[in-house]
Amino acid sequence: MPTPGRRRFALPQRAPVNLEIDFEKDLNGQQLAVATCGDGPKLVIAGAGSGKTRTLTYRVAYLLQRGVPPAGILLVTFTNKAAREMLGRVGQLTRLEPYRMWGGTFHSVGARLLRRHAELLGYNENFSILDEGDQRDLLRLCITDLDVSVERRRFPSPKVLAGLFSLQINTRQPLEDLLAERYARFVDWSEIIHEIAERYVARKRAANAMDYDDLLHRWLQLLQENDEVRDRYREQFAHILVDEYQDTNIVQAEIVEAMAGQGQGANLMVVGDDSQSIYAFRGANYDNILRFPERNPATEVFRLETNYRSTPQILDLTNASIQHNEVKYEKTLRAERTDGMPPAMVPCSYPQQEGVFVAERILQLRDEGVDLDEIAVLYRAHAHRLSVETTLLRYDIPYEVRGGLRFFEQAHIKDVVAHLRLLDNPRDEVAFRRVLLLQPGIGNVTADRIWKAIGGHTVDAEALVGALDEKSVVDLLSAKARPGWGSFVGTMGEVLAARADPQTAILSILESCYEDYVVAKFDNSESRIEDLQQLAVFAAQYDSLHGLLEELLLLGELYGRDVDRGGRRGDDDGDSAVVLSTIHQAKGLEWHSVFIIHLLEGFFPSPRALDEAGGEEEERRIFYVAMTRARDELYLSYPIIRPGGYGASVVQRRSRFLQELPDTSYETWQLEEEVVETPAVATASGAGREADTEPDFDPNVDPVWDDDEVLGEPWAGD
DNA sequence: TTAAGCTTTCTTTTT
């Protein structure tokens, strides 16, 4: 009997024949022009709430309909969530599985590409990705290595160095310039800093690891140094679409330009709103969007100027605010919706009162039928949320905090994941040391000795675990360190055995040593162990360590949600909860009602940002982003007295961004404190509420202050 | 050499 041979069966990528999409009906004139435009570079200036996502989705559908294969489209968005959402919507619209499309953040697309071609850059395809914590750990090693002289008191911390190196890459500024401009106090250290930078790069390479910045600039390097690779992707990606272009940096701009090629054939469509550019601090370059037409000569510019989101009242206010910025594309956002209520300006006397106002108003809104999911409280910096958070807790209003420590960045998660990482990439020095230091009796010195003896040589997990067993290592150890070493070797053996099943792998780490460690080290050990069990459950959907790691580091929108969830879970509200979020994290989202709190001079704009060129304008854009999240109701509040840093209270002026608004564009709400016998809401915690939580504050003092009267007035402690 | 305890330094925003 002849042995069966091979048969090739081609799966052609057919263009969908008839999608039955009525572009003209579904889109307005401006949107339609974008969705159906021809080839060449395009810049789309899309105002807030102008249906940008919708337009992009239809653009992709249009391309597919025109016969562009899914694999020929690259869609780069700011978050993975946005990418998934858009691909999902394209799928619905076209009734096709757009899974062959490439979509994601710059970092995730970069990682995917770099893994394919890692060897061209001297890496292995299983390179580790270092987050900021890992980056700091590695930098610290480089610093100790150099044995920086005794007067190291003023030497920049790993965190500062990381920021410096990151800016160096993302803004293309030489170290000297950056040092002179922003870190003048470290100029004397310039030489050593250079050396640390070199060592850091070398050590990353030795560890087969890339940090977030590497994913961008090595990607660009790959395209620049390998014409074949570049041409291959130029050919593959006939259309490149970039969302949120206002937040890209120089490296990212060059990447898309290199991928797209130059001139007429370069089908590069970038979409963004210059007024929403809020990431300059990490190297985003406002010029990318302003100068796109210059860099790409044949550019056609489109505008989306009809706002479908907000009431005319909110829009007037936001337009009035952004009007104070000089550098921008001129555009006029027209309101589509009918009249609503004027935005509210709410002066509060002290932070707790601001919290009470927000909470009381939220309860009213809920009574009016607004779902808690439709309400958000936004703030400039994370710390500003506290007064509101405590009040919501007290009022028993369910809320969800967005941001803060990401799930993955919590120490206990990183500890466990470091085990997996080490097996995925045995050269990963950061992971190796991290895991070793968990063991009792093993500290920096011993870890160092072990790493020098056996670290970094093996490329493959079995070989690594094999090497651990060698007698020569045990001889290096003090008696004190031996039990810890034994435990480490045992754990790694178990994890190796279970590596095809990440869930089992994680559980075995917990059982064999980490659970004990958590109990001994953290006082909130229960909740941490719970987290880890959740991680194990989450890991069950992956069949390789590698897949899980990639998800955690690059795709993870995973935050410690359940952990951060405060208040009682709503009974009748289901899981509905008010969102507390920084403005940056609220980008791209919208709510029925939005509270922007802590609008104080000295906080918003952030004083640090004001030192930078263009800082005030960037801060105003942040304010603009915050206000434009609101569909129907917008509340701008601020406490006039805030607790000073170390005990004393200070009187503060309201933010300049509020002062500059025309007073016809908002309504001022004057808070009056009433003495109420029964709490407005009957809740479990309500009884104790009045008694122990109201601060010492003279109720006879008029809570509404006039700015000029109080400016500069000292306020002695509380 | 480790680990606890004490001091010091922050706090802008995050893929």
Place this chain on the structure above:
DNA sequence: GAAAGCTTAA
């Protein structure tokens, strides 16, 4: 008001 880093004791 916390986390990181340094000092000191075991």
